[in-house]
Amino acid sequence: xxxxxxxxxxxxxxxxxxxxxxxxxxxxxxxxxxxxxxxxxxxxxxxxxxxxxxxxxxxxxxxxxxxxxxxxxxxxxxxxxxxxxxxxxxxxxxxxxxxxxxxxxxxxxxxxxxxxxxxxxxxxxxxxxxxxxxxxxxxxxxxxxxxxxxxxxxxxxxxxxxxxxxxxxxxxxxxxxxxxxxxxxxxxxxxxxxxxxxxxxxxxxxxxxxxxxxxxxxxxxxxxxxxxxxxxxxxxxxxxxxxxxxxxxxxxxxxxxxxxxxxxxxxxxxxxxxxxxxxxxxxxxxxxxxxxxxxxxxx
Amino acid sequence: xxxxxxxxxxxxxxxxxxxxxxxxxxxxxxxxxxxxxxxxxxxxxxxxxxxxxxxxxxxxxxxxxxxxxxxxxxxxxxxxxxxxxxxxxxxxxxxxxxxxxxxxxxxxxxxxxxxxxxxxxxxxxxxxxxxxxxxxxxxxxxxxxxxxxxxxxxxxxxxxxxxxxxxxxxxxxxxxxxxxxxxxxxxxxxxxxxxxxxxxxxxxxxxxxxxxxxxxxxxxxxxxxxxxxxxxxxxxxxxxxxxxxxxxxxxxxxxxxxxxxxxxxxxxxxxxxxxxxxxxxxxxxxxxxxx
Numbered sequence: 001x002x003x004x005x006x007x008x009x010x011x012x013x014x015x016x017x018x019x020x021x022x023x024x025x026x027x028x029x030x031x032x033x034x035x036x037x038x039x040x041x042x043x044x045x046x047x048x049x050x051x052x053x054x055x056x057x058x059x060x061x062x063x064x065x066x067x068x069x070x071x072x073x074x075x076x077x078x079x080x081x082x083x084x085x086x087x088x089x090x091x092x093x094x095x096x097x098x099x100x101x102x103x104x105x106x107x108x109x110x111x112x113x114x115x116x117x118x119x120x121x122x123x124x125x126x127x128x129x130x131x132x133x134x135x136x137x138x139x140x141x142x143x144x145x146x147x148x149x150x151x152x153x154x155x156x157x158x159x160x161x162x163x164x165x166x167x168x169x170x171x172x173x174x175x176x177x178x179x180x181x182x183x184x185x186x187x188x189x190x191x192x193x194x195x196x197x198x199x200x201x202x203x204x205x206x207x208x209x210x211x212x213x214x215x216x217x218x219x220x221x222x223x224x225x226x227x228x229x230x231x232x233x234x235x236x237x238x239x240x241x242x243x244x245x246x247x248x249x250x251x252x253x254x255x256x257x258x259x260x261x262x263x264x265x266x267x268x269x270x271x272x273x274x275x276x277x278x279x280x281x282x283x284x285x286x287x288x289x290x291x292x293x294x295x296x297x298x299x
Numbered sequence: 300x301x302x303x304x305x306x307x308x309x310x311x312x313x314x315x316x317x318x319x320x321x322x323x324x325x326x327x328x329x330x331x332x333x334x335x336x337x338x339x340x341x342x343x344x345x346x347x348x349x350x351x352x353x354x355x356x357x358x359x360x361x362x363x364x365x366x367x368x369x370x371x372x373x374x375x376x377x378x379x380x381x382x383x384x385x386x387x388x389x390x391x392x393x394x395x396x397x398x399x400x401x402x403x404x405x406x407x408x409x410x411x412x413x414x415x416x417x418x419x420x421x422x423x424x425x426x427x428x429x430x431x432x433x434x435x436x437x438x439x440x441x442x443x444x445x446x447x448x449x450x451x452x453x454x455x456x457x458x459x460x461x462x463x464x465x466x467x468x469x470x471x472x473x474x475x476x477x478x479x480x481x482x483x484x485x486x487x488x489x490x491x492x493x494x495x496x497x498x499x500x501x502x503x504x505x506x507x508x509x510x511x512x513x514x515x516x517x518x519x520x521x522x523x524x525x526x527x528x529x530x531x532x533x534x535x536x537x538x539x540x541x542x543x544x545x546x547x548x549x550x551x552x553x554x555x556x557x558x559x560x561x562x563x564x565x566x567x568x569x570x571x572x573x574x575x576x577x578x579x580x581x582x583x584x585x586x587x588x589x590x
Contacts, residue, residue: 010412010413010493013408013412013492013493013494014408014412014414014493016404016494017404017405017407017408017412017493017494017497018404018405018408018409018414018420020401020404020405021401021402021404021405021464021468022405022420024401024457024460024461024464025424025427025461025464025465027442027457027461028439028442028457028458028460028461028462029427029430029432029435029458029461029462029464029465030423030427031438031442032435032438032439032441032442033430033434033435033438035435035438035441035442036434036435036437036438039437039438039441046437046440046441094329094332097325097328097329098329100322100325101322102322102325102326102329103326108329108330108333110573110576111333111336111337112333112336113572113576113579114336114337114340114569114572115336117518117522117568117569117571117572117579118522118565118568118569119521119522119524119539119540119543119564119565119568120522120524121522121524121540121543121544122522122540122543122561122564122565125543125544125547125557125560125561125564126339126343126561127339128547128551129343129346129551129554129557129558129561130339130342134355135354135355135359135554136359137338137339137342137359140358140359140360141359144358144360171336171339179579203321224429228429228431231431232431232432232433234433234524234525235524235525235540238524238525238544239524239544239547253431253433253434256433256434256436256437257433257436257437257525257529260436260437260440261436261437261440261529266437266441269437270437270438273433273434273435273436273437274434276431276433276434277430277431277434280429280430280431280434284426284429284430287429288422288425288426288429291425292422
């Protein structure tokens with residue numbers, strides 16, 4: 001074939017355009033996902049030539065003999081539940097406020113969004129220093145307020161550490177929810193709001209009966225993204241506490257990493273990862289089918 | 300009709316003064332919260348310019364009395380910032396445009412060419428936007444190790460590209476689908492190949508979307524930590540986030556230098572953000588929220 005003919009062949013062109021993405025995606029994303037399932041049924045230290053098949057042994061181990069797993073599981077559930085409430089709620093309130101015609105609203109939006117673009121590991125480093133019980137920001141504020149006895153070892157106290165870490169996450173992620181809500185608010189029909197107001201509806205009525213229903217899709221998306229990102233919680237916990245003290249902030253993603261990459265038990269680490277994967281899929285699959293249905297009904 | 304207009308006018312009059320008052324209150328609240336939101340940055344910058352003695356002796360809110368710019372130089376050397384900034388720059392500069400090009404090509408093929416199983420591929424891609432890659436750190440290490448690419452640029456760039464593909468293909472596919480089919484058909488009749496149509500028509504048309512994705516991807520790549528932690532073990536290959544994490548572990552009691560290290564890590568992404576702000580919002584929302 002001449003080069004010209006070559007370029008006219010649709011099938012070849014499709015392969016050339018689609019090929020690189022498919023190959024890289026299959027090799028570096030899909031294959032590891034399959035391999036993690038395979039690894040979870042094996043015993044392997046990451047170096048040996050042989051991987052030994054052990055059936056469901058790793059799962060039995062993590063479910064019955066690993067108290068840290070349940071600790072991490074519990075913490076992940078708490079983290080997810082809190083993530084469904086605080087960043088979306090703060091984001092919604094900020095968005096409602098910043099959707100009004102007020103002075104300097106673009107600058108305000110930028111200020112609230114700024115933490116989102118900072119590396120989570122840098123946020124962790126910042127907050128670890130802010131939590132310093134002697135010279136950190138919070139200790140200084142409480143001293144300035146005349147409440148030095150309220151100062152805690154925010155990250156060293158095992159009853160507090162998880163919530164201290166979560167506070168840093170709220171600071172970082174509320175701006176993300178805000179932007180999604182601001183975009184969603186663009187879709188609320190202005191005529192409907194005006195009509196309701198002319199009919200004498202108060203602010204709260206308009207919000208409840210017009211704005212909130214119109215935001216339904218946005219709310220679903222924000223909540224699904226909140227669940228997914230909290231299952232991924234890794235960088236911020238790694239940087240703030242490393243899972244401590246006494247596993248008080250251990251999370252599933254971090255524990256899977258620790259088992260495989262630091263204790264060199266790839267099988268167990270993978271079994272933990274598969275549990276996380278299954279939880280994620282139980283959120284993602286219904287969401288995707290909902291999206292598909294919605295798109296089809298729109299077409 | 301008059302009754303309605305009358306009611307509207309009355310509602311408007313009754314509303315006007317109260318509304319202003321509410322807006323002023325709202326504005327004050329938003330400004331106060333924004334000041335609190337930004338306070339950590341001020342605290343970090345102030346501390347980065349203080350000596351350890353001053354950190355221990357002065358209030359956190361007091362500006363540095365005698366700015367210690369030397370903290371930055373010292374942190375730069377101790378944190379091996381020269382090496383980590385270089386590595387982060389190489390990885391970001393190669394990964395971001397290359398990944399975006401690969402994604403755009405795939406998005407075009409899926410949106411504009413009849414491909415058997417195209418719909419299935421698209422669902423597979425969409426699926427990838429939601430899967431936590433943290434789950435796959437161990438097998439990813441095994442794979443990259445098997446390819447003898449641990450501690451190399453390709454060893455981290457290829458996985459980065461793979462995990463960037465889903466979101467970018469998803470967004471660009473949506474955009475390409477919105478371009479009238481007639482445009483493509485007319486060009487085909489004139490004898491243009493798909494490659495030409497993609498390069499000469501679709502890419503220029505999608506420049507705003509590409510710019511948004513480029514900025515988002517720049518920041519995401521610059522900030523990435525977990526995969527780099529697993530795939531880059533040699534100190535000479537570390538990226539900026541790895542360097543900061545190690546710095547925190549080693550020199551966390553050198554408050555001034557630690558804070559200088561944080562500022563230097565955060566600054567590039569912050570500058571990019573402040574310059575290209577509007578692209579962030581459009582990039583995030585063009586795909587996520589449309590209904």
